[in-house]
Amino acid sequence: MNTGASFNTKNELVKATNFSNRKPFEASKHDLKLIKELEIINYEDIIDVDNPSIYNWYQIGDNKYNRFMYCPKTHTRRTQTMGEFYGDDVYILPMQRRSNV
Secondary structure (H helix, E strand, O other), rough: OOOOEEEEEEOOOEEOOOOOEEEEEEHHHHHHHHHHOOOOOOOHHOOOOOOOOOOOOEEEOOOOOOOOOEEEEOOOOOOOOOOHHHHHHHOOOOOOOOOOO
């Protein structure tokens, strides 16, 4: 069963679209500089983004609007999915009752 290729903060593999916080990638300042120089690819353009035999995705960055995903296996830098962007912080409003007024 293909569970995904992104690590969450519990070190579990999850699909890229799952709404959960991602495990940060630990790298030296020099390595981070090199990673940030890589071309960023849209996650929708990556074939088999959830295949753990190809990718292991980690989050780079701690600012909500300045994060991206990085795979040390393939040295690929990509955009986040909506689930990765929002993580566990998504709040879904309960359905509100419609009135027949």
